[in-house]
Amino acid sequence: MIEAVGLTKRYGAKTAVSNLSFQVRPGTVTGFLGPNGSGKSTTMRMILGLDQPTSGHVTIGGHPFRSLPNAPRQVGALLDAKAVHGGRSARNHLLSLAQLAGIPAARVDEVLGVVGLQDVARKRSKGFSLGMGQRLGIAAALLGDPQVLLFDEPVNGLDPEGILWVRNLMKMLASEGRTVFVSSHLMSEMALTADHLIVIGRGQLLADMNVKEFISVNSADFARVRVADGLAERREKLTASLTEAGGRVMSEPDGALRVTGLPLPRISEVAHDSDVRLWELSPHQASLEEAYMRMTQSVVDYRSTADQKAGLQPPADHGYGQPGYGASQPPVLEAPQQNWYAPPPPGQNPPAAAPAAPSTTTADLTERDTSEDAR
Amino acid sequence: MTTPPTPQAPSQRQAPAPQYSPQPAPAGAYTSPIPVRRATLADAIASEWTKIRSVRSTMWTLGVMIVLLLGIGLLATIAVNTVDSDPDPDLGSTPVLSLGFFGVLLGSICVITLGVMTIASEYSTGMIRTTLTACPSRARVLSAKAIVFFLLTFVITTVTTALVAGMHTAFIDSAAPSAGDWLRATVGVGLYIAMLGLLSLAVGALVRHSAGAITVMIGVVLLPLVLAMFMFAESLSDLRLALFQYSIPSQLSALYSTSVADSGPSGWDPLWIMLGITAAALICAFASLDRRDV
Numbered sequence: 001m002i003e004a005v006g007l008t009k010r011y012g013a014k015t016a017v018s019n020l021s022f023q024v025r026p027g028t029v030t031g032f033l034g035p036n037g038s039g040k041s042t043t044m045r046m047i048l049g050l051d052q053p054t055s056g057h058v059t060i061g062g063h064p065f066r067s068l069p070n071a072p073r074q075v076g077a078l079l080d081a082k083a084v085h086g087g088r089s090a091r092n093h094l095l096s097l098a099q100l101a102g103i104p105a106a107r108v109d110e111v112l113g114v115v116g117l118q119d120v121a122r123k124r125s126k127g128f129s130l131g132m133g134q135r136l137g138i139a140a141a142l143l144g145d146p147q148v149l150l151f152d153e154p155v156n157g158l159d160p161e162g163i164l165w166v167r168n169l170m171k172m173l174a175s176e177g178r179t180v181f182v183s184s185h186l187m188s189e190m191a192l193t194a195d196h197l198i199v200i201g202r203g204q205l206l207a208d209m210n211v212k213e214f215i216s217v218n219s220a221d222f223a224r225v226r227v228a229d230g231l232a233e234r235r236e237k238l239t240a241s242l243t244e245a246g247g248r249v250m251s252e253p254d255g256a257l258r259v260t261g262l263p264l265p266r267i268s269e270v271a272h273d274s275d276v277r278l279w280e281l282s283p284h285q286a287s288l289e290e291a292y293m294r295m296t297q298s299v300v301d302y303r304s305t306a307d308q309k310a311g312l313q314p315p316a317d318h319g320y321g322q323p324g325y326g327a328s329q330p331p332v333l334e335a336p337q338q339n340w341y342a343p344p345p346p347g348q349n350p351p352a353a354a355p356a357a358p359s360t361t362t363a364d365l366t367e368r369d370t371s372e373d374a375r
Numbered sequence: 376m377t378t379p380p381t382p383q384a385p386s387q388r389q390a391p392a393p394q395y396s397p398q399p400a401p402a403g404a405y406t407s408p409i410p411v412r413r414a415t416l417a418d419a420i421a422s423e424w425t426k427i428r429s430v431r432s433t434m435w436t437l438g439v440m441i442v443l444l445l446g447i448g449l450l451a452t453i454a455v456n457t458v459d460s461d462p463d464p465d466l467g468s469t470p471v472l473s474l475g476f477f478g479v480l481l482g483s484i485c486v487i488t489l490g491v492m493t494i495a496s497e498y499s500t501g502m503i504r505t506t507l508t509a510c511p512s513r514a515r516v517l518s519a520k521a522i523v524f525f526l527l528t529f530v531i532t533t534v535t536t537a538l539v540a541g542m543h544t545a546f547i548d549s550a551a552p553s554a555g556d557w558l559r560a561t562v563g564v565g566l567y568i569a570m571l572g573l574l575s576l577a578v579g580a581l582v583r584h585s586a587g588a589i590t591v592m593i594g595v596v597l598l599p600l601v602l603a604m605f606m607f608a609e610s611l612s613d614l615r616l617a618l619f620q621y622s623i624p625s626q627l628s629a630l631y632s633t634s635v636a637d638s639g640p641s642g643w644d645p646l647w648i649m650l651g652i653t654a655a656a657l658i659c660a661f662a663s664l665d666r667r668d669v
Binding site for chain 2: 065077099
């Protein structure tokens with residue numbers, strides 16, 4: 001059980017983590033999600049007593065980490081796969097940690113076997129690939145057979161087989177009754193591994209809920225309904241009837257309606273009953289990834305922009321036909337980019353969704369880039 | 376809890392009786408089948424020994440130091456015997472053991488490097504986070520590092536200086552040194568150099584950067600003497616004399632009963648001076664490790 005209360009960390013003027021409160025319970029895998037620079041690693045370091053919180057506190061099993069009796073036997077952590085002395089062999093690295101924690105040396109060979117590094121145990125870790133480094137880090141975390149485990153981005157650099165292995169390992173560790181806290185910036189990975197999600201952005205809590213709940217709240221499917229053009233009063237009439245029938249209706253900038261809570265045939269019936277002609281009635285699905293992207297879109301710190309290559313392109317009138325590689329999107333493609341993300345979930349409008357939908361083409365481009373970035 | 380939660384205070388017992396206490400898990404269902412034993416300072420020392428012997432920089436720095444001490448000692452023997460072609464060579468008033476000084480002065484740079492690397496390499500690699508997760512007691516980690524490093528450098532320096540001193544007394548005709556001279560030129564120098572290394576370790580813990588800490592330490596060793604050499608102003612003559620007397624090379628030569636200045640520390644004095652400086656630096660290093668974010 002990890003419990004954070006009002007955890008805040010400031011580095012000078014920058015607030016890395018702001019008033020974060022959450023609980024991580026035993027017996028489940030808890031995913032810790034957020035974009036790069038959102039404060040995940042800082043929070044992990046504060047849990048382990050490596051960084052002192054500016055205010056608030058965090059405890060493991062009721063004790064701050066640094067006053068925990070037999071800390072290495074209760075808490076194991078993988079913070080950074082590269083945090084080993086490259087000149088030391090994998091076995092000696094683990095042996096020194098085992099000795100430090102008063103763990104029998106035989107355990108070292110056990111965990112080397114568990115992570116599959118027994119063949120390179122006596123090789124210097126300098127030559128390890130990122131995936132092998134992750135395995136070594138996981139071995140170090142498992143060394144004390146602890147009941148609380150923290151993993152910071154454990155699947156980075158692993159091959160698909162390794163990712164599957166980590167996923168199953170996390171689930172197995174949790175099923176043994178341990179507390180497993182895994183950070184990631186990949187929603188898709190967490191959706192498969194975690195039972196519970198804690199989502200942060202810019203150091204603030206965005207969501208703390210069960211994965212199933214998160215899916216049902218955030219990945220709501222919707223129907224797009226478009227009534228015949230130029231009939232504003234018809235649209236209002238349909239909106240009223242649909243709301244009366246139990247649906248939630250939101251309007252899109254181009255006049256289409258976004259309906260949730262009603263199946264498509266029912267929408268059709270309601271439209272028919274209220275004598276409104278439809279030009280479009282189409283189902284739309286939002287994935288969990290999209291829900292996460294929407295939730296964190298306003299709190300992404302490192303956002304890429306389109307590579308303009310300004311001034312580097314040859315003049316356009318040279319008969320090449322094609323516009324320059326980095327030319328901005330032709331205006332024809334302009335579409336309401338709001339539907340790039342799923343609609344805000346009914347009844348819950350997270351702060352991330354509050355800012356007005358981006359309206360200019362450049363903003364659309366940057367968003368597109370960001371979403372591809374995180375995938 | 377059956378045992379009081381006081382892991383901050385390192386237990387000083389060297390041979391711990393394994394305490395197999397039935398540690399109740401604080402708030403979860405999982406209990407490890409591996410018996411839980413409270414880690415002690417002895418465990419941390421074993422761990423630091425594993426760390427220091429399993430990296431090549433230890434072998435290199437200490438190897439180079441041994442080669443420097445022995446090689447320069449040999450060169451000094453040959454030089455004295457060749458230049459002084461007199462059938463009865465003697466060094467005048469210079470004690471024969473003081474010929475070991477040159478090798479030790481150069482070798483001290485290797486010890487400084489190793490002392491800094493012992494802790495600063497943990498910061499440069501990020502290993503310190505793993506270490507402090509495996510042992511949250513900063514005092515225990517720092518003590519274990521200091522003890523292992525001190526004993527290792529003390530033993531190697533003392534043995535090597537004893538070999539060099541033996542070589543000098545055997546091959547150079549001169550007045551036989553007294554037992555006190557012998558002790559100061561071997562054990563005294565060994566303690567002094569090992570403490571200089573500990574000072575480097577403390578500086579490494581404060582600076583947290585290998586190159587920076589090594590630069591600071593080389594400055595501490597050499598700069599006072601170099602500054603004093605160029606202090607020509609009359610009004611600065613007192614400072615100049617103090618720098619000459621108390622610079623680290625002068626203190627080291629005082630252990631060999633020779634000195635650049637006629638007054639200043641003599642006998643075992645340099646050891647006490649170095650002990651004070653090193654203790655103060657280690658206290659600062661502990662405070663820094665305890666308070667600052669890792």
